[in-house]
Amino acid sequence: MRNKINGSLTIVGAGPGDPELITLKAIRAVEQADVILYDALVNPVILTHNNLGKHYFVGKRKGEHSFKQSEINTMLVDFVLEGKNVVRLKGGDVSVFARAAEEITHAERFGISAKLIPGISSFTGIAAAHRIPLTRRCMYESIWITTGYTCDGKPSEDIAHAAQSSATVVILMGMTHLEEIISIFKKYKPAEYPIGIVQNGTLPNEKWVTGTLQNIVKRVKDEGISNPATIFVGSAVEDKTALWKIQKEIQHA
Ligand SMILES: C[S@@+](CC[C@H](N)C(=O)[O-])C[C@H]1O[C@@H](n2cnc3c(N)ncnc32)[C@H](O)[C@@H]1O
Numbered sequence: 001m002r003n004k005i006n007g008s009l010t011i012v013g014a015g016p017g018d019p020e021l022i023t024l025k026a027i028r029a030v031e032q033a034d035v036i037l038y039d040a041l042v043n044p045v046i047l048t049h050n051n052l053g054k055h056y057f058v059g060k061r062k063g064e065h066s067f068k069q070s071e072i073n074t075m076l077v078d079f080v081l082e083g084k085n086v087v088r089l090k091g092g093d094v095s096v097f098a099r100a101a102e103e104i105t106h107a108e109r110f111g112i113s114a115k116l117i118p119g120i121s122s123f124t125g126i127a128a129a130h131r132i133p134l135t136r137r138c139m140y141e142s143i144w145i146t147t148g149y150t151c152d153g154k155p156s157e158d159i160a161h162a163a164q165s166s167a168t169v170v171i172l173m174g175m176t177h178l179e180e181i182i183s184i185f186k187k188y189k190p191a192e193y194p195i196g197i198v199q200n201g202t203l204p205n206e207k208w209v210t211g212t213l214q215n216i217v218k219r220v221k222d223e224g225i226s227n228p229a230t231i232f233v234g235s236a237v238e239d240k241t242a243l244w245k246i247q248k249e250i251q252h253a
Helices: 024-032 044-049 069-081 100-109 122-129 158-163 178-188 216-223 243-252
Strands: 008-013 035-038 054-057 085-090 115-117 143-147 168-172 194-199 207-212 229-233
Touching: 008 024, 008 069, 008 100, 024 044, 024 085, 024 115, 035 044, 035 069, 069 085, 069 100, 085 100, 122 168, 122 229, 143 158, 158 168, 158 178, 178 216, 178 229, 194 216, 207 216, 207 243
Parallel strands: 008 085, 008 115, 035 054, 035 085, 143 168
Antiparallel strands: 168 229, 194 207, 194 229
16 A cells, blocks of 8 residues: 655646746745746746745756756655655646646656646737737637647647648747748748747747748848747738737838
């Protein structure tokens, strides 16, 4: 028979970047944690809600040791078995390219049942902040979210499927393969098809660029846009409610 587990594991979505774009439930979990393991895309301001616990950075930063997923899994379980209330804090939402499933599965092997607290994903947070209607009645009927960087280091094959659809396509982790992604879209969509890219969305150091399949690669280089960035492709990007569209119209007035 297993010993009683006194600790707990809560996997928490920290939102897209702005430290106020987080749920009340997430803040309560952070406040009560004995231990917090957090990623690079978590705004450190959120950690100030926790004065008593220990905080471990387990994300990837240039020039620093980056933790393997297996090491993170082990740390989570070890802390819970020591009786600690552990919060695993992740950028955005816990169900969108967050590797929460691996952590849940590993914890379950030790009889630990993780609780999940959703967050605002970067793509919905950024779209709303820029007034991009990812869907709009009778106009844009679906959203397709995919990754530009799969577990084998290549863009997802779903990008070609998405490019053939009329969905608003959102690509996370796509900057490394931007040129390849654009050339896939060009096979199925006209050169003037709209695209917008936002780096550090919802944060004071946010940068963004808009353009078309034809000119976006150059514009990204000119503006120095890099990771972490979210790519939006489709007519919704050029919707008349989108903030950058309005700003452009004001500039040209
Ligand atoms: C590993 S995924 C995590 C996604 C996260 N779970 C979510 O729901 O947003 C990391 C990618 O999310 C996107 N991302 C996260 N935060 C962002 C931000 N503030 N601005 C732009 N893109 C962001 C980028 O594409 C980044 O490479």
